Amino acid sequence: MHDYPNDLDDYVWPVCVTPGCRRQLWVSETGRRACRPCEDATSKRLADLPNLFRRLDTTASLMRGARRIGGGGGGSKNPPIPPRMEVLALVGPGGVAARLxxxxxSWxxxxxxxxxxxxxxxAQAVPEHARFLINNLPWAADAYESVGQDIDDLRKLHSKCKAIVDDERRPGRxxxxxxxxxxxxxxxxxxxTASAASHRVRCLACGSRWETLGEWRQLRAAQEAVTEQHRQAGAAA
Structure with missing residues (x-):
């Protein structure tokens, strides 16, 4: 059980240190820094990272959508330019291996x-780093002061790798x-501009916002009113 102070009004129940979680810890998690669900999810992500890295570190992944430079003929000997710089950033120096x-x-x-x-x-290092982190994750979740930030960083790294491997595209505007x-x-x-991924529209110049269906209708009505005013002004001229 948690050691309650005499004044229960001042007692703050321990919570998970992982950013975005902050779940209250169970009595069985006494003394831990990160909750078990965060630990379990991180272990799965670490186990998945070596395979994601292998799939990223392929010619097909790097060159998807590449174009050739030089002469316009199909026989150009110039090598294609890999357009997927986000892939190069993950498989090269400073990428997945360096972050792990x-x-x-630090551990x-x-x-x-x-x-x-x-x-x-x-390619050789990623599986070794992942194995070390999986083996020592229980200790980190229990006792490592910065484990919450590490868990969050690993979540973001895994999400970025998976999005590219799955060829997810950000909705256009x-x-x-x-x-x-x-x-x-x-x-x-x-x-x-508007995106299919969000119902919010925000003006970058003045900060005006339209977020609900009713506000979208108000936006359209206001735009049509401005258009009509310009039309009338042009006709009068």
């Missing part, structure tokens, strides 16, 4: 262990007209 290595090194330092000297290529907001009798007129 940094977490492993080893906290444990008082020697920092691993063998690294090898990223479309032009939906000009901002009809007025300040001091002056029309804002900033081009507005």
């Amino acid at each position: 290595s940094a977490i492993e090194d 080893r330092k906290a444990l008082g262990w020697t920092v691993a000297s063998w690294r090898g290529s990223p 479309v032009q939906i007209g000009l901002c009809p907001a007025r300040y001091d009798d002056s029309l804002c007129g900033q081009p507005l």
